[in-house]
Amino acid sequence: MxxxxxxxxxxxxxxxxxxxxxxxxxxxxxxxxxxxDFNDKYLSLIVIKPAKVHCYQHSTGKGVHKVYAKGDYPSLDELEGLSKFLVIPDNAYWAIALRLIDETKSPVGRYQLTFVAHGLGKTAIESSHKDDSAKYAQLESTTSDNEITCALYVRDMQTGAYVITGSIHLHFDSTHGVISVDDINVAEESTFHLEPHLVDNTKFDLIMSEKHAS
Incomplete structure (x- = not known):
């Protein structure tokens, strides 16, 4: 083949x-x-299978954003340089990629984040460290809604206890292809603090850390 x-x-x-x-x-x-060796180097594109290719002029922030469906594109000059792209199924609208970064000094995989939302589905992500090469878990939106509230909870895989419960509200800017976190709510009784960190236009690290005494 x-x-x-x-x-x-x-x-x-x-x-x-x-x-x-x-x-x-x-x-x-x-x-x-x-x-x-890749930034701004790709100048033409063929989408071979039914898919959508989100292409970005900039990897962070607002810039030119184009979506290419199945077909031949002999020039990508309209992007004014390609810094990021994302390939998703043809029936998806946009996608987000997540990791759980553990800053509590626990072993990799001690905790598991479950992330679930209508239109995005459900995924479970093992905790990793900031310098770890853990892959991102990708979720594709199968609804055209640009505003989605997602439930999340983090479980201690040794004890079975839930150390974080809460929700996160996402906004997709369809013009620039950028995902932002409009709000994150973590239950007061949660053991740890959780904060989103934008890595690029569609990737987030959810950083789990010890709570600071108030």
Missing amino acids: KEEDLKAVAFYRKHDFGGEPEYYNIGDDVTFWQGD
Whole structure:
């Protein structure tokens, strides 16, 4: 089987599909940073399978944002440089990627975050450390709603106790493709503090830390 039969998307470093294709699949959420070998390097695109490719001029903040469906795109000049892209299923509208970062000095995997919302589904994420290479859990929105409230809870996998319960309200800016946290509510009786940290336009670290004495 040819590689292109397995992949959903092919980017090219020249206009009109010049050079060797570089393949990506549904679920890939790729961010380039200033000075690396990929930032602003992709100049044309073929979406091989039914999918949506969210492409961003900037990896953080507002900038040009375009969504490409199945088809051939000989020039990506309208982006004025590609710094981030996200490949999602054709029936999805947008996606968010999450990690649980544990700053309580507990072992990796001691805690598990469950994140659930209508239209986004449900996922369970093991805790990791800030310098860990743990992958992000991606959730795709199957509803066109740009405002979603999600329930979340964190469980201590050793004791079975829930150390955090709460909710988080997300907003998707469809013009710029940026997800923001409008509000996060953690129950007062929760053992730990939880704070969202924006990594790029669609990725968040939820940082769990000890509560400070008031």
